[in-house]
């Protein structure tokens with residue numbers, strides 16, 4: 001029987017240390033739902049890090065047993081691996097480079113060594129779980145070397161790779177001292193997927209300029225194999241968000257929130273804490289809105305949810321301080337006893353409370369400086385059961401390629417953002433519902449299940465084509 005192995009840095013379940021011992025909770029993110037139908041099927045497994053440092057052998061065994069029952073296999077990382085491979089090379093070298101923040105990129109041979117070693121560790125874990133003919137789907141920038149490592153060990157395996165963040169232009173990639181190894185690592189896959197055609201084009205250009213390989217119609221010919229490259233814009237579990245928005249619990253939360261906000265109009269912003277998300281820039285734009293359009297003072301509040309993330313990395317700590325300071329300053333200047341300009345939350349919210357926020361928002365404000373896709377934009381759309389509400393979306397989010405009915409903005413153009421915020425707040429209801437209906441049709445149709453199916457079927461095709469090539473007589 002051939003099986004499918006999913007591999008990502010993080011497992012869909014995270015382990016937490018509580019007063020009552022170890023606890024298991026779902027990790028944030030939509031990948032788990034999308035891939036649920038695959039990894040939970042008979043014999044399949046998801047290989048990844050359980051999100052916490054577990055050193056004790058008995059504890060490791062306990063975690064392994066618990067996760068095995070849910071079709072998962074943990075890769076335990078030591079404290080130094082978490083520091084050098086995860087916080088270091090993945091999040092201080094690759095993350096800033098791929099998001100065009102080269103000024104934040106650190107080039108450190110020691111973290112690179114750790115990245116190679118941990119990719120090798122993942123490789124051993126996958127090999128222990130799989131046979132020679134299995135299908136292996138590797139995810140994201142933390143594991144760029146893994147496809148090639150697997151290919152060496154399992155030449156016949158069907159290997160897919162999907163990158164969840166942008167693939168940047170050649171000019172960014174060429175700055176990386178380890179650019180050749182990273183590209184070659186990805187080329188171990190039979191099919192490489194990106195969110196958009198531009199990311200795919202950037203990748204093909206890097207491969208041709210740095211490795212000198214021919215690339216025609218999304219196909220790369222290496223001396224021994226051909227690799228297929230394509231765009232697969234990721235979707236969300238639409239029904240899950242629509243159902244949550246329709247739930248009794250969400251409606252009750254909404255009522256409580258509305259009463260507390262005394263009828264103010266709501267602009268909603270939800271992100272992981274990250275400098276790529278443009279959170280500080282968004283706060284400055286909101287401040288300017290209150291300055292330039294004084295009629296909105298006392299009338300509109302920004303609800304800003306920031307989900308803690310990567311708090312051991314210096315840039316993230318600095319950003320947290322900047323946000324705290326900006327929120328404090330703006331609120332102190334404009335607030336009244338009855339009204340706060342910004343309602344700021346530094347934590348994650350349960351689904352029903354998020355759904356209540358999505359329901360009540362007049363404007364969804366999604367303005368990243370760079371973002372591979374941005375699923376918050378899609379969740380906002382799926383939650384708008386009455387189709388009222390306006391999405392303001394950065395043209396530098398992958399989602400902008402699909403959501404042309406959003407109000408698209410350039411996140412560096414603060415004047416444009418301020419004006420667009422005002423326009424969104426006064427948009428006639430008919431226009432709101434028309435735009436929302438168009439976007440809902442698209443997001444509903446290309447949901448995360450369609451995304452998974454499309455990738456898997458193209459992976460099978462790419463492999464079949466390769467087998468045929470291999471049997472053509474010379």
Ligand code: G6P
Nearest residue numbers: 009010029140141164165309310
């Ligand atoms: C992005 C990445 C994911 C990552 C997520 C959360 O969406 O593409 O691979 O899991 O951020 O980041 P974290 O560092 O907490 O896993």
